Amino acid sequence: MIGIMHSIVCIKYALDVAELKIDPATRAPVLAGATRKVSDIDKNAIEEAVRIKEKVGGKVSVVTMGSPEAKKAITEAIAMGADEGYLVTDPSFDQSDTMATSYVLAAAIKKIGDFNLILCGEATIDGYTAQVGPSVAERLNLPQITYARRIVVEGDSVTAERDLTENYETTKAKMPALITVTKEINEPRLPTLMSIMKASKKEIKVWGAADLGVAKEKVGAAGSSIQVLKALAPEMKRKGVVLKDMPAKEAAMELAKTLVKEGIVKG
Amino acid sequence: MSSGEFKGVWVFSENKDLAFELLGKGRELANKLGVELAGLLLGQGVANQAEEFISYGADKVYVADDPALKSFQPEPYKSVIADLASKYKPEILLIGGTRRGKELAPRIATVLETGCSSDCKVLDIDASKRLLLMDRLVYGGNAVSTLVCRSKPQIATVPPRTFDKPQAAKRKGEVVKVEVKAESPRTQILETKAKEVSGAKIEEASIVVLGGRGMKSKEDFKILDELAKILGGQVGVTRPLAADLEWFPEWVGLSGKTIKPMLFIGAGASGAIQLLAGMRDSRVIVAVNKDPEAPIFKAADYGIVGDLYEVVPALTAALKEIFKK
Numbered sequence: 001m002i003g004i005m006h007s008i009v010c011i012k013y014a015l016d017v018a019e020l021k022i023d024p025a026t027r028a029p030v031l032a033g034a035t036r037k038v039s040d041i042d043k044n045a046i047e048e049a050v051r052i053k054e055k056v057g058g059k060v061s062v063v064t065m066g067s068p069e070a071k072k073a074i075t076e077a078i079a080m081g082a083d084e085g086y087l088v089t090d091p092s093f094d095q096s097d098t099m100a101t102s103y104v105l106a107a108a109i110k111k112i113g114d115f116n117l118i119l120c121g122e123a124t125i126d127g128y129t130a131q132v133g134p135s136v137a138e139r140l141n142l143p144q145i146t147y148a149r150r151i152v153v154e155g156d157s158v159t160a161e162r163d164l165t166e167n168y169e170t171t172k173a174k175m176p177a178l179i180t181v182t183k184e185i186n187e188p189r190l191p192t193l194m195s196i197m198k199a200s201k202k203e204i205k206v207w208g209a210a211d212l213g214v215a216k217e218k219v220g221a222a223g224s225s226i227q228v229l230k231a232l233a234p235e236m237k238r239k240g241v242v243l244k245d246m247p248a249k250e251a252a253m254e255l256a257k258t259l260v261k262e263g264i265v266k267g
Numbered sequence: 268m269s270s271g272e273f274k275g276v277w278v279f280s281e282n283k284d285l286a287f288e289l290l291g292k293g294r295e296l297a298n299k300l301g302v303e304l305a306g307l308l309l310g311q312g313v314a315n316q317a318e319e320f321i322s323y324g325a326d327k328v329y330v331a332d333d334p335a336l337k338s339f340q341p342e343p344y345k346s347v348i349a350d351l352a353s354k355y356k357p358e359i360l361l362i363g364g365t366r367r368g369k370e371l372a373p374r375i376a377t378v379l380e381t382g383c384s385s386d387c388k389v390l391d392i393d394a395s396k397r398l399l400l401m402d403r404l405v406y407g408g409n410a411v412s413t414l415v416c417r418s419k420p421q422i423a424t425v426p427p428r429t430f431d432k433p434q435a436a437k438r439k440g441e442v443v444k445v446e447v448k449a450e451s452p453r454t455q456i457l458e459t460k461a462k463e464v465s466g467a468k469i470e471e472a473s474i475v476v477l478g479g480r481g482m483k484s485k486e487d488f489k490i491l492d493e494l495a496k497i498l499g500g501q502v503g504v505t506r507p508l509a510a511d512l513e514w515f516p517e518w519v520g521l522s523g524k525t526i527k528p529m530l531f532i533g534a535g536a537s538g539a540i541q542l543l544a545g546m547r548d549s550r551v552i553v554a555v556n557k558d559p560e561a562p563i564f565k566a567a568d569y570g571i572v573g574d575l576y577e578v579v580p581a582l583t584a585a586l587k588e589i590f591k592k
Contacts (some may be wrong), residue, residue: 017409102377126405135373144451257585267591
């Protein structure tokens with residue numbers, strides 16, 4: 001364990017899936033110009049790292065792989081309390097799958113240097129694969145704790161309570177370790193206007209493929225095993241009968257009669 | 268490596284029921300490819316379960332029975348499965364998509380330098396290319412994507428209850444005992460605490476009455492309980508009510524349970540894309556919400572714009588009245 005607590009948070013400037021538009025003619029999501037934001041659960045990871053720093057001292061670094069525009073995500077993380085930001089960007093990284101992404105992130109983390117903890121969200125809002133965290137842990141040979149809903153750092157070890165759907169599991173690891181957090185672990189703070197202005201002046205380190213020394217054949221579309229054949233919105237054929245501006249009792253009776261008449265419910 | 272060296276379909280889940288579901292799907296895929304189906308059985312004192320794997324469709328069962336595998340830990344499980352896959356080279360590896368399976372699969376894929384697709388809902392074979400076609404939700408549930416993996420093994424995780432458990436039958440198969448050289452676990456499990464789960468499984472209910480953020484307290488769920496009771500259905504919730512407020516142990520949605528009941532009634536759920544991803548295959552969808560602009564109305568067959576605290580009891584009363592006749 002290194003002298004001071006150093007957490008590195010991996011974040012994604014992800015597609016804002018709530019705002020994503022679908023082209024009704026083709027059912028294809030309209031990705032050009034779609035809005036992006038820091039992936040929701042990554043914000044929980046940033047918040048947790050900042051809280052750990054507030055408790056035991058040290059510093060928080062954030063790293064993201066993305067387009068140059070992803071700088072905005074780093075600035076937001078710094079406004080939330082992170083100290084250093086690293087943007088890993090290169091045209092050759094485009095269309096990297098999860099494995100190519102973890103390869104680049106692991107290289108970036110190695111270049112950042114000594115750390116005690118790597119924090120990630122349990123999954124990103126757009127891809128939702130939950131793969132990048134564990135894959136980074138494998139590449140850096142780190143103990144991993146996934147789906148943490150509570151984290152306690154004590155000395156050179158970390159203990160986390162995991163949400164494993166059917167049960168909660170309390171797991172301990174010696175640092176350095178990698179932890180993915182759930183959305184419920186905390187309520188991410190909203191940065192103040194002042195802190196955003198201050199953060200936007202902070203220098204962000206920008207690294208490309210050459211800086212990281214990554215192999216071209218292992219990144220981007222060329223380095224990705226997973227290929228997308230198509231991505232289309234599912235067809236939604238719904239009746240869309242909506243009763244409004246009616247007293248609750250009348251509307252309820254009308255709906256009840258319809259459900260019975262259509263054979264959907266039976267007494 | 269030429270992909271011709273890779274042959275066979277393998278399945279693994281630390282959850283037995285899920286392993287059987289995967290054997291069912293794996294059998295179908297293996298038949299299409301004309302190859303063998305193998306199950307992986309890891310744990311301590313599990314060797315006697317091999318016959319059961321065969322009865323659910325496995326031609327072969329690799330049994331790694333060792334104290335090092337007594338409880339699930341990512342490092343030993345990953346190392347044993349990755350070593351076996353390096354040695355025997357399956358072309359497809361299906362892994363049960365529990366949260367444990369989902370932390371395991373990407374580590375195996377990393378070791379084997381291949382790809383992995385999470386939470387696959389549909390699996391099929393492109394016979395001309397001998398490729399696994401994997402469908403999963405992307406963009407937060409806004410779209411369904413079909414993926415292929417260009418390297419082998421093609422790894423996919425599959426959520427519980429995606430595929431039916433096959434009928435067990437008397438079959439013949441081969442049991443291969445594996446010499447275990449497992450990596451040591453890097454974490455220590457201090458405590459496991461079971462969540463309080465009611466007996467009935469929401470994904471098996473034919474009618475689901477679901478409460479969202481519009482529900483003001485846990486006690487208020489009695490109005491949903493009453494509606495569910497008269498319909499013979501079950502009550503469910505959205506993620507914030509389960510994971511945040513802990514009113515319920517599990518939730519419906521992209522990160523929780525996927526349900527497809529005959530009738531889904533959503534009360535006070537706005538219909539965020541993450542919820543829709545978990546229930547949009549329901550046969551009939553009914554929505555009750557105060558906000559006429561709530562996206563759930565676009566996904567619904569029938570909707571009532573109104574206060575759920577008035578509409579839901581009124582609906583229960585109306586059904587009671589009709590059923591009495």
